[in-house]
Amino acid sequence: MKRFVLLFQVGLLAYSSQLWAQTPRMVDIPTRPSVTQRMVVLTPDKPTAAVVLFAGGHGGLRISGPQSFSWGAGNFLVRTRELFASNGLMVAVVDASSDRQNPPYLGGFRQKPEHVADIKAVIAWVKQQTPIPVWLVGTSRGTQSAAFIATQLAPADGGPDGLVLSSTMLTDIPGARPVPEMPLGRIQVPTLVVHHKQDECQYCKYGDLPKLMDKLTAVPRKELLTFEGGKSQGDPCEAMAYHGFNGIEREVVEKIADWINRK
Numbered sequence: 001m002k003r004f005v006l007l008f009q010v011g012l013l014a015y016s017s018q019l020w021a022q023t024p025r026m027v028d029i030p031t032r033p034s035v036t037q038r039m040v041v042l043t044p045d046k047p048t049a050a051v052v053l054f055a056g057g058h059g060g061l062r063i064s065g066p067q068s069f070s071w072g073a074g075n076f077l078v079r080t081r082e083l084f085a086s087n088g089l090m091v092a093v094v095d096a097s098s099d100r101q102n103p104p105y106l107g108g109f110r111q112k113p114e115h116v117a118d119i120k121a122v123i124a125w126v127k128q129q130t131p132i133p134v135w136l137v138g139t140s141r142g143t144q145s146a147a148f149i150a151t152q153l154a155p156a157d158g159g160p161d162g163l164v165l166s167s168t169m170l171t172d173i174p175g176a177r178p179v180p181e182m183p184l185g186r187i188q189v190p191t192l193v194v195h196h197k198q199d200e201c202q203y204c205k206y207g208d209l210p211k212l213m214d215k216l217t218a219v220p221r222k223e224l225l226t227f228e229g230g231k232s233q234g235d236p237c238e239a240m241a242y243h244g245f246n247g248i249e250r251e252v253v254e255k256i257a258d259w260i261n262r263k
């Protein structure tokens with residue numbers, strides 16, 4: 001009887017530890033002097049890789065708790081964070097840094113050295129938790145963060161081990177450099193581009209993708225994953241349109257995770 005109780009307690013402890021590991025946590029880490037970076041972290045049992053998720057729009061999620069987003073909860077990457085974790089990936093959903101918690105948040109900041117420094121600190125923190133590859137995953141305007149950081153930081157310099165760009169900003173308003181105009185030839189990590197064929201956002205037209213793919217000249221592995229179907233509601237540049245893979249989220253996340261884990 002004592003042996004049964006002991007085994008039960010050990011099993012319960014193991015289950016509790018696993019449950020805690022998968023419970024979302026709000027984490028703040030120091031980055032630049034007097035600046036911190038807040039994120040929501042999910043850690044599945046024995047993660048195969050980690051993904052740092054960049055929401056689109058102004059990027060000011062204003063995270064106030066592990067499940068509390070004042071803005072952007074419906075963003076494609078924010079609303080699918082648990083799907084990424086269920087596919088064996090450690091997840092870090094990043095907010096705007098502490099010095100960018102007011103409008104325009106990440107507007108005009110995504111291609112700044114300070115933003116690069118903040119995310120370099122995130123990558124280092126993740127690797128301190130567990131020694132696994134860290135991928136940057138951006139959607140819509142989040143691709144301007146993820147792609148730019150990958151052009152500035154090689155893995156040996158504290159940069160990402162891979163890159164995923166979904167609903168990429170292929171053109172933009174004057175003064176906001178779109179992804180194809182960045183020095184993409186500097187990127188030397190596997191790069192996956194994910195796009196909905198029916199994306200109707202004026203800045204993310206499917207027909208403009210060749211000017212992105214053709215400039216990824218130094219990556220060891222690249223692919224364009226095209227999706228169709230789902231449903232489109234509201235503004236074509238927002239998260240509930242084809243632009244945000246509405247209705248096909250599970251399929252998209254599973255294929256992204258599979259590509260990340262492919263050797």
